[in-house]
Amino acid sequence: MSQSVPPPNQPYGQPQDGNPFAGQQPGAPFGGGPAPFTPAPPARNNIALGVVVALVAALVAAGIYGAIIGATKHEIGYAAVGVGAIVGFAAGKLGGRNPALPVVSGAFALLGVYLGQLLGEAIIISKQLPLSVTDIFFDHFSDLNTVWKEDSDFLSFVFFAIAAVVAFSTARKTAA
Numbered sequence: 001m002s003q004s005v006p007p008p009n010q011p012y013g014q015p016q017d018g019n020p021f022a023g024q025q026p027g028a029p030f031g032g033g034p035a036p037f038t039p040a041p042p043a044r045n046n047i048a049l050g051v052v053v054a055l056v057a058a059l060v061a062a063g064i065y066g067a068i069i070g071a072t073k074h075e076i077g078y079a080a081v082g083v084g085a086i087v088g089f090a091a092g093k094l095g096g097r098n099p100a101l102p103v104v105s106g107a108f109a110l111l112g113v114y115l116g117q118l119l120g121e122a123i124i125i126s127k128q129l130p131l132s133v134t135d136i137f138f139d140h141f142s143d144l145n146t147v148w149k150e151d152s153d154f155l156s157f158v159f160f161a162i163a164a165v166v167a168f169s170t171a172r173k174t175a176a
Helices: 047-072 077-095 100-126 133-139 141-151 154-174
Strands: none
Touching (some): 047 100, 077 100, 100 133, 133 141
């Protein structure tokens, strides 16, 4: 039984056993040598980026949560968990292990749930009045907040707590 053994110390780019790619550096283009484009490593451990992305995630999640409330006319606990998870994941993945990020994530999750509940109320009201959701939300915000206070119950505040805890723990667990 004979095996073909490549000669020792054969330089890169030299064919071995008839394979033109055998001596090529991993990840190098066809001619060997450095790759023409090396992607930058992902941005991590950047607290400013983590805070900004967590805020954007809170606003997007608030819109989704508000749409769910407006469509169902009920607050759904899993949606509040989703708000917290989205905010915490975004902050943890991009912000890193800074100990302030879980706290900021919890605060932004509270903001996301609050704005989502207000948006849900605005959607429900807009179906009953000849006003658009944006008119209710921006032009009649104090009235909307008063209606939200009247409609809020113990369960509404449980959703706040759930979202904040989920955001805090998710930011800690996903921090890279």
